[in-house]
Amino acid sequence: MVKSKRFVFARQFEGPPKESDFQLVEEETPELKDGEILVESLFNSVDPYMRPYTRRLPTGITMIGEGCGRVIESKSSDFPVGTVVMHRYGWCTHAVLDTKNKDPQNIIRKAPADYPKDLPLSLLLGAVGMPGMTAYFGLLKLCEPKEGETVFVNGAAGAVGSLVGQIAKIKGCKAVGSAGTDAKVAWLKEIGFDAAFNYKTVSSLDAALKEAAPKGIDCYFDNVGADFSSTVLNHMNLFGRMSICGSISTYNDNEPAKGPYPFVTILSKQLTVTGFIVTRWIKEWPKGMEQMVQWIKEGKLKYREHVTEGFENMPKAFIGMLVGENTGKAVVKL
Amino acid sequence: MVKSKRFVFARQFEGPPKESDFQLVEEETPELKDGEILVESLFNSVDPYMRPYTRRLPTGITMIGEGCGRVIESKSSDFPVGTVVMHRYGWCTHAVLDTKNKDPQNIIRKAPADYPKDLPLSLLLGAVGMPGMTAYFGLLKLCEPKEGETVFVNGAAGAVGSLVGQIAKIKGCKAVGSAGTDAKVAWLKEIGFDAAFNYKTVSSLDAALKEAAPKGIDCYFDNVGADFSSTVLNHMNLFGRMSICGSISTYNDNEPAKGPYPFVTILSKQLTVTGFIVTRWIKEWPKGMEQMVQWIKEGKLKYREHVTEGFENMPKAFIGMLVGENTGKAVVKL
Numbered sequence: 270m271v272k273s274k275r276f277v278f279a280r281q282f283e284g285p286p287k288e289s290d291f292q293l294v295e296e297e298t299p300e301l302k303d304g305e306i307l308v309e310s311l312f313n314s315v316d317p318y319m320r321p322y323t324r325r326l327p328t329g330i331t332m333i334g335e336g337c338g339r340v341i342e343s344k345s346s347d348f349p350v351g352t353v354v355m356h357r358y359g360w361c362t363h364a365v366l367d368t369k370n371k372d373p374q375n376i377i378r379k380a381p382a383d384y385p386k387d388l389p390l391s392l393l394l395g396a397v398g399m400p401g402m403t404a405y406f407g408l409l410k411l412c413e414p415k416e417g418e419t420v421f422v423n424g425a426a427g428a429v430g431s432l433v434g435q436i437a438k439i440k441g442c443k444a445v446g447s448a449g450t451d452a453k454v455a456w457l458k459e460i461g462f463d464a465a466f467n468y469k470t471v472s473s474l475d476a477a478l479k480e481a482a483p484k485g486i487d488c489y490f491d492n493v494g495a496d497f498s499s500t501v502l503n504h505m506n507l508f509g510r511m512s513i514c515g516s517i518s519t520y521n522d523n524e525p526a527k528g529p530y531p532f533v534t535i536l537s538k539q540l541t542v543t544g545f546i547v548t549r550w551i552k553e554w555p556k557g558m559e560q561m562v563q564w565i566k567e568g569k570l571k572y573r574e575h576v577t578e579g580f581e582n583m584p585k586a587f588i589g590m591l592v593g594e595n596t597g598k599a600v601v602k603l
Numbered sequence: 604m605v606k607s608k609r610f611v612f613a614r615q616f617e618g619p620p621k622e623s624d625f626q627l628v629e630e631e632t633p634e635l636k637d638g639e640i641l642v643e644s645l646f647n648s649v650d651p652y653m654r655p656y657t658r659r660l661p662t663g664i665t666m667i668g669e670g671c672g673r674v675i676e677s678k679s680s681d682f683p684v685g686t687v688v689m690h691r692y693g694w695c696t697h698a699v700l701d702t703k704n705k706d707p708q709n710i711i712r713k714a715p716a717d718y719p720k721d722l723p724l725s726l727l728l729g730a731v732g733m734p735g736m737t738a739y740f741g742l743l744k745l746c747e748p749k750e751g752e753t754v755f756v757n758g759a760a761g762a763v764g765s766l767v768g769q770i771a772k773i774k775g776c777k778a779v780g781s782a783g784t785d786a787k788v789a790w791l792k793e794i795g796f797d798a799a800f801n802y803k804t805v806s807s808l809d810a811a812l813k814e815a816a817p818k819g820i821d822c823y824f825d826n827v828g829a830d831f832s833s834t835v836l837n838h839m840n841l842f843g844r845m846s847i848c849g850s851i852s853t854y855n856d857n858e859p860a861k862g863p864y865p866f867v868t869i870l871s872k873q874l875t876v877t878g879f880i881v882t883r884w885i886k887e888w889p890k891g892m893e894q895m896v897q898w899i900k901e902g903k904l905k906y907r908e909h910v911t912e913g914f915e916n917m918p919k920a921f922i923g924m925l926v927g928e929n930t931g932k933a934v935v936k937l
Contacts, residue, residue, distance in 0.1 A: 321867070494866040513870045525867065529859035532828040533655070536847045536878035544870035 271307070271341075273298045273363035276583055278323055278332045284521045285591065286320065288584045291332060291360075304369045306377075307342035308354060310362055313580070313601045314394040315587040316428070317492070320520040331359035332583075337380075337393045338364070353380035355393055360583050362603060373551055381558055385566065389574070395428055395598035396572045397561050403514060403547040404432035404490075405557045409440075410550065411512040411543045412488035416441035419482050421501065424492030424517060425465060426453035428598035432561075433490045434462045435570050442488070445481045449593045456596055460571045468497070478504045485509075493518045495526035502534045513544040520591070573597030605641070605675075607632045607697035610917055612657055612666045618855050619925065620654065622918045625666060625694075638703045640711075641676035642688060644696050647914070647935045648728040649921040650762070651826070654854040665693035666917075671714075671727045672698070687714040689727055694917050696937060707885055715892055719900065723908070729762055729932035730906045731895050737848060737881040738766035738824075739891045743774075744884065745846040745877045746822035750775035753816050755835065758826030758851060759799060760787035762932035766895075767824045768796045769904050776822070779815045783927045790930055794905045802831075812838045819843075827852045829860035836868045847878040854925070907931030 272295060279292040298307060314335045322333060336359075340352040345368040348354065355378045358364035366377050380393055388397070395401060407429075414420050420437035424430045425446025434444040438461045446457050447468040457465035464481035471477035478486070478501065485506040491498050494516030505511070519526045535542060550557070564570040575595035577586035580603050590599040606629060613626040632641060648669045656667060670693075674686040679702040682688065689712045692698035700711055714727055722731070729735060741763075748754050754771035758764045759780025768778035772795050780791050781802040791799035798815035805811035812820070812835065819840040825832050828850030839845070853860045869876060884891070898904040909929035911920035914937050924933040 321871075491866070494870075495864050498866055499864070513866055516867045516870060519864075519867060525863035527861055527863050529861050530829050530833070530853075531865070532825070532832055532847055532878075533850045533853060533859065534878075535876060536828075536850060536880075537655075539878050539880055539883065541878075542869060542876040544866075544868075544873050544875075546870075546873055549873065 270297050270300065271363055272296075273361060274580060275359065275361035276332045278326065278328055278330055280328060282320065282323065282521070283523070286584070286588055288588070291584045293581065298363050298365050301342055301344045301365065303344050304367060305344050306340045306348045306366050306368055308338040308356065308364050308366055309341045310336045310338040310364070310580075310603045312337045312391045312394055313360055313583060313603065314399070315583065315590050315599050315601065316400065317515050317517045317520065317591065319587065320591060321516070331361060333357070333359050335394055335399055336361070336364070337390055337398075348377070348379070353390060353393070354378065355380070355398060362580050381555070381562070385562065388562070388565065391574055391576070391598075391600045391602070392565075392572065394600055395574060396432060396565060396570065397558050399547060400428035400598060401432055401561045402550065402554050402557050404429045404436060405561060406547060406550045406553065407512045407514050407545055408433050408436055408488070408490055411545060412490065412510040414440050414442045414488045417443075418487035419443045419445060419484055420488040420490065421445045421478070421482055421486045422490040422492065423447045423468070423497055423501075424515065425457055425462065426596045427492065428595075429514060430490070430492055431457070431460065431573070431597055432570065435460060437488070439564065439569055443482075445486070447477070453596050456573065474500045475503065488512070490514060495519050496528055499528045499531065502531050505534070505538050505540055507538050509538060509540050511540060511542040513542060517591070575599045577601045579603070604631050604634065605697055606630075607695060608914060609693065609695035610666045612660065612662055612664050614662060616654065616657065616855075617857075620918070620922055622922070625918045627915070632697050632699050635676055635678045635699065637678050638701060639678050640674045640682045640700050640702055642672040642690065642698045642700055643675045644670045644672040644698070644914075644937045645687075646671045646725045646728055647694055647917060647937065648733070649917065649924045649933050649935065650734070651849050651851045651854065651925065653921065654925060655850075665695060667691070667693050669728055669733055670695070670698070671724055671732075682711070682713070687724060687727070688712065689714070689732060696914050715889070715896070719896065722896070722899065725908055725910070725932075725934045725936070726899075726906065728934055729908060730766055730899060730904065731892050733881060734762035734932060735766055735895045736884065736888050736891050738763045738770060739895060740881060740884045740887065741846045741848050741879055742767050742770055742822070742824055745879060746824065746844040748774050748776045748822045751777075752821035753777045753779060753818055754822040754824065755779045755812070755816055755820045756824040756826070757781045757802070757831055757835075758849065759791055759796065760930045761826065762929075763848060764824070764826055765791070765794065765907070765931055766904065769794060771822070773898065773903055777816075779820070781811070787930050790907065808834045809837065822846070824848060829853050830862055833862045833865065836865050839868070839872050839874055841872050843872060843874050845874060845876040847876060851925070909933045911935045913937070
């Protein structure tokens with residue numbers, strides 16, 4: 270039995286989440302039953318999706334999210350002490366997990382057996398975890414980028430966007446991205462984006478897109494939504510593909526964002542627009558993770574992490590990530 | 604040389620098209636050059652797409668559209684006198700066509716060699732022509748309806764919509780449609796729609812959809828767009844497919860219609876939304892036409908035509924079709 274801390278989702282967010290919307294709870298972990306393991310968190314993840322997902326959830330639950338931890342007690346021969354696992358138990362320092370749970374959306378995943386010793390384990394929550402799989406499958410399965418095409422991604426300096434642009438380059442495409450600070454834009458160019466701009470300082474998004482993607486956009490990987498997407502639509506090429514991954518510009522809205530309907534443009538340009546949640550490809554994740562590890566080892570994929578130290582700072586890390594304080598993946602180190 | 608009449612697109616439409624936006628011109632057809640044929644129109648088509656397409660066209664041209672006619676003079680051995688052809692020469696009584704034109708979007712197509720003698724030739728502009736191919740490929744290729752799924756189509760009593768619902772039934776789906784008069788709704792039920800409602804008289808579109816499609820909508824074939832589609836989105840099932848075929852509710856708007864952006868719903872329900880223009884499958888049309896003829900012969904596909912008599916009435920037929928005077932395909936008989 271150990272002392273465990275967790276954050277409770279105490280209040281429905283109104284507008285931007287506040288630290289007071291979370292409640293820190295300390296309690297003893299229960300004794301393990303057969304098939305259970307006790308996991309000590311090494312890293313916890315903060316991701317944009319947590320903001321909209323909580324809308325549908327009751328307050329009082331452990332705040333949702335993925336963690337990477339190490340088994341410190343075990344009543345499962347499949348998960349001996351020392352095993353590194355990723356789980357969805359939420360924001361906690363320790364978690365008692367039932368290894369017999371077979372829900373594919375909520376399964377306990379082991380770190381790949383051949384995970385390189387010189388890579389940080391935090392990548393299992395980033396480039397080699399959920400955000401990595403989001404970029405990999407969301408771009409390749411839905412946009413099917415072809416050599417020579419232009420791929421545009423917004424939120425490009427984030428955990429997912431920075432990988433999308435680099436995967437686009439690996440596939441022989443022109444990669445264009447937007448981000449919200451000049452430092453982020455500089456980093457995007459450093460990691461190989463062909464063009465990038467600060468959407469907050471350009472005089473017009475329309476003009477910036479025209480300059481950055483003069484041949485139009487074939488593949489659009491959307492993390493932002495609403496008015497931003499409405500403008501990007503004007504730059505899509507015939508038979509373009511749009512992969513709708515996130516809508517971070519709207520997550521704090523109480524009312525749905527309004528603007529010109531996109532249906533006529535989707536029709537006249539014969540676009541395909543697909544929304545996705547990455548767990549739809551969960552069975553293919555091992556293949557995707559293997560590929561990401563290989564590209565990282567080959568130096569084709571660069572990553573950056575925005576690490577917040579200390580479990581107590583999880584709400585701060587989450588709030589900061591939502592306003593774009595991070596470059597690359599935002600994680601909390603315990 | 605014969606006297607030919609044609610309608611000129613004389614003025615850009617402002618709001619609903621008016622008869623005075625067209626100009627009737629009479630002239631002698633020129634002498635045929637080698638490879639040319641003179642076609643006398645039997646039927647001309649009026650279709651919703653003509654309204655938005657003219658936006659991009661200069662005034663002064665022959666009003667666009669498809670015709671079905673018979674060769675009455677020929678300087679092409681491939682198209683002897685008597686051959687029935689479909690062409691895109693526009694609103695005219697006679698057309699001199701160059702059979703050497705190989706533009707696939709604008710090609711002169713012959714009636715299928717095995718076209719049944721007991722079927723009206725006007726169907727080559729309807730169920731066995733462009734609208735038929737629109738329903739066939741737009742539904743099957745993009746929505747991929749599976750047995751037991753619910754297919755919803757609006758503008759369901761129109762040339763395309765009435766076929767979409769019947770093809771859905773052939774594929775073992777539940778077919779739901781909406782139309783704008785009680786008589787149209789009655790006809791939809793007669794031809795096999797499982798549920799249909801008059802969208803103009805229901806107290807709420809939301810409630811009508813809930814009642815007609817209580818298990819939600821898997822495939823949405825959209826002819827209407829804007830607010831209508833915005834409401835249908837709320838009824839889409841997870842992994843639903845939307846085929847964007849038309850946007851008739853917006854064709855007379857000068858400004859794009861506005862409302863809640865659909866991106867978040869597309870994301871959370873993991874929808875695939877595809878806009879299309881049916882000529883993208885032009886090479887597969889012969890196969891589609893053969894299938895439509897077969898289903899008609901087997902009695903699995905019923906059609907209705909709204910026939911306006913007399914070339915002079917083409918503007919009237921077009922204007923009437925845009926406000927939904929037709930049930931089934933609107934054609935003009937010359």
